[in-house]
Amino acid sequence: MTAISSSPTGTKRVRRVILLILGGIVFMVPLLFPLYWMLVASLQDLSTIYAHAPSLLPNHAFGTNYRHAWTIMSNIGVSFVVSISVVLLSWLIGVPASYALARVGGRLGDLVVLVMLITQMVPGISLSIALYRVFHSWHILGTYVGLILADAAGAVPFVILVVRAFMAGLPGELFDAAAVEGAGPIRTFLQIALPLSIPAIMTVALFTFLGAWGDFVNALTLNGGSGPQPLTMGLYKFVQQHSTDLGAIFAAAVIAAIPTTILLYVGQRWIRGGLRAGALKG
Secondary structure (H helix, E strand, O other): OHHHHHHHHHHHHHHHHHHHHHHHHHHHHHHHHHHHHHHHHOOOOHHHHOOOOOOOOOOOOOOHHHHHHHHHHHHHHHHHHHHHHHHHHHHHHHHHHHHHHHHHOHHHHHHHHHHHHHHHHOOHHHHHHHHHHHHHHHOOOOOHHHHHHHHHHHHHHHHHHHHHHHHHOOOHHHHHHHHHOOOOHHHHHHHHHHHHOHHHHHHHHHHHHHHHHOOOHHHHHHHOOOOOOOHHHHHHHHHHHOOOOHHHHHHHHHHHHHHHHHHHHHHHHHHHHHHHHHHHOO
16 A cells, blocks of 8 residues: 555656656757767768768777877976966965955955955956066066966965855854964964865865866967967967868867866866855855
8 A cells, every 4th residue: 555655756756857867868968969079070080070971980990180189298288287386376375365364354354355356357368468568577478487377366366265255154163262272373274274174175276277277368378479388279279280180180179178077077076075065154
């Protein structure tokens, strides 16, 4: 009797799951198909790609495309150096500043946060033009230092906004207990605020890395002609040189996507934890 009475509910649940799966497939296929076609086309020659009815399955491994695209590996190395440096610099500046703003609060803290928000509304090209004049006078155009500072200028406010909101939601009793035990601000930051804020810190690190990795405006404005060429500039010049060789272009795109795909797969638990904790803390 219990199984019979509960069967309508179970049937509704099964139908709901099936509808959600079908809806997810309908939604995801248009998003994932371009990525699938990019991978398949990278393994085909031009005659197959330009065919009237191109094959949706790789009929043979056409390695010439990847041999041509391998030239962007040096650009990937430059992007790794720049992106990791931007993450470290944004941590060094943004995380302590977040703790200070979270603990101070008041009108001064609100004013600083407002300024941080305004900086996020400034178009990237406007900031790059301003930085070009400054970096030209500092003689750091076309250098790693200039590119790292330019990307960090946009990353630090983002780090402060996210980590400060997380730290402001930490229980105040922890800091009161630390003060009673005689812990100063630095010790409280290092032993309490910093370990508890690891999810938020790792989340902003991932987004900061991806922002620096995919930056094109600063790379073109500040490092377009000379100096270290990050991945975005390498892909831009590669497409210009191989404009008629779609297979090689798709192969270069696949190679460029591999590092960030691995990074997102490894760091997805930090992203989920940081976003979930931020949502719970309002």
